[in-house]
Amino acid sequence: MRFKLLAVLTAAASLAAAILITTGAGKADAVPPTIPLQISNNSGRADPVYIYNLGTNLSTGQQGWADAAGTFHPWPAGGNPPTPAPDASIPGPANGQSITIQMPKFSGRVYFSYGQKLVFKLTTGGLVQPAVQNPSDPNRDIVFNWTEYTLNDSGIWINSTQVDMFSAPYAVGVQQADGATKNTGHLKPGGYTGFFNALRSQPGGWANLIQTKSDGTVLRALAPTYGVEIGALPANVMDDYVNRVFSKYSSETLTVTPFADQPNTKYYGRVAGNVMNFTSSSGAVVTSFQKPDASSIFGCHKLLDAPNDLVRGPISRTLCAGYNRSTLLVNPNQPDTSSANFYLDAVTNHYARKIHAQMADGKAYAFAFDDVGNHESLVHDGNPQRAYITLDPFN
Template sequence: MLSRLRHRLLAVASAAGLTGALLSFGAAPPADAAVPATIPLKITNNSARGDAVHIYNLGTSLTTGQQGWADENGTFHAWPAGGNPPTPAPDASIPGPAAGQTKTIRIPKLSGRIYFSYGQKLDFRLTTGGLVQPAVQNPSDPNRNILFNWSEYTLNDGGLWLNSTQVDMFSAPYTVGVQRADGGVTSAGQLKAGGYRGVFDALRAQPGWGGLIQTRPDGTVLRALAPLYGVETGALPASVMDDYINRVWQKYASTTLTVTPFGDRPDTKYFGRVSGNVMNFTNTSGAVVTSFQKPDASSVFGCHRLLDAPNDQVRGPISRTLCAGFNRSTLLSNPNQPDPSAANFYRDPVTNHYARIIHERMADGKAYAFAFDDVGNHESLVHDGNPAEARLTLAPLD
């Protein structure tokens, strides 16, 4: 099972993106450049932790379409058939660098995840449908008490897209980077000094949101679940966004919401008005092009269900914009969406406080705190059409 962000990265990297925020994903490499079958990934351990690090490179081969894993030389191995109940997956772990050390491996053309865990290997299983990813919102998940995290990437003929993600959880910190052919380096995902502990402190201080934090039985903080899983597990009430959602629906019963989803197509606009419990969107000709039932917190936090975003040119881009507006609480303050200014985000008392808290503690303000956090280019992502080297740097837990 792949995360919502992973599905999106693969679709965007292969289909040139849906909105202006994602147009760069489809940028072609220079005419004289050719992305090789594998590129180096330099992993630097600045965590200052003494426990062993285990690395995994898992995903879907863009050459064969198979699910599997890559070893440290970048050789792809397809998963064997799984079972029901799930059977143990082959050990795909790669020994990571010790504290203060660097290790370089090679990554092939995959759309996948680079996992890292501290002190203990992750437990992966295979079902008849493929790999079972860790799901630590489930108390019985075998990885529940392991400190781990992952980055998501796509490497294809168009280049490398590599992100720092908190779509599913906020945990062991890291930064990502890409070295360009000219030697320059672009990086993303760096927390401010004290930002890691600061996220947990701020969640505890926000009434009702501290339940997202998961700890080991000994009290060691492991992670904070994203609010979608907070709603699913009862750590957040299902009604947590109702007040804001109701106010939005009330406002746009008598006001028009204008959505301009494509940054490079400012003349493509859709107009939303609420009638009954439904927000109908029309195009410039006045024809209804898509409609949305009033969403709930799960739909807002997950950018799914009642805010589903298919990979098309109409409903998907509108839904992405709505999802970003709900999570950032900009739909009431600005009837023209998406709102471009981060200064306007998370200002309402009813908002995605998890996303607010993470963004406030990122050095550049950018993060992937919900699935469509890239609307307006507020995501923690690096991309290059002709990458010389990818980078993953494990950061201290302070």
């Protein structure tokens, strides 16, 4: 059996961590060791719900899980082959009910599953998390999802995410010190069904992203990154767009201004010999990109790797957003932060397009760098009084 070993900080959670480093919002003494997390079940389902709070203890760097009281438990040593992890599940609320647990200072995920507990295992390298693109993954036929969050001395960053899959609908929120709340992640009425219907009707293999049980019950739609990986989506699905981009910028210049607060920091891209070279204002080449394939685009990795630096990473993030949203041909100045130009080309990330179309506020983490231009489903507060996860209806 092939397991997927994930770092505790996934792409979106890593972005939240990066945000907290640069903002420094909130006072160090404003956030207590734990805050309440209220989980409300508005799903309309009769299945029992199981909650898991898994992540990294920010005070020690240890990986583990938190119980309902917010007490941290480090994972024991794993094995090869992987060994069962301790049962970290917390009984969730019944339909129409809410529970409140304590959220500690973590960077990690809150999972929730319907009907069955999730299967977690431990290797010598850490926690093995569900990888349902693998048909033999033990969680493949379980309906589940997760939110990602960072809670530290500077506050909370919590998001809904579809970077890996679109599945059980939910929203996240936070209560501020003045009692006001802000939230994100809710679908429009009918948005769950609307998304799957739209994906089924999209030609070109996109319907193959949908996973069902043997009786036809919908489980989820895989992100196109995994669709390409398992052959459900053609590996050349983005080639036509990439070829047009490289053709355009062989005779024109692509200008990237990666930092909104640094408008004078610009990089200039030109294609030569099937390589896009970026130069600084002085004319020096600072980084180069080969033609990205669909996997690199959808995953924002490989040929579009984004290291945590001040040059290649920010340029790559901008390119990744431009390819996924298909804005690189209509705007030579990137990032294009207005959604008016997003997803208009016939060759685009239709998974992301259809998710954003069904979100009540238009915001989502449909790919790793969906935060470029602030289009991500993330809420932050420097002095949070309470966090929320709302399990929404499957309609």
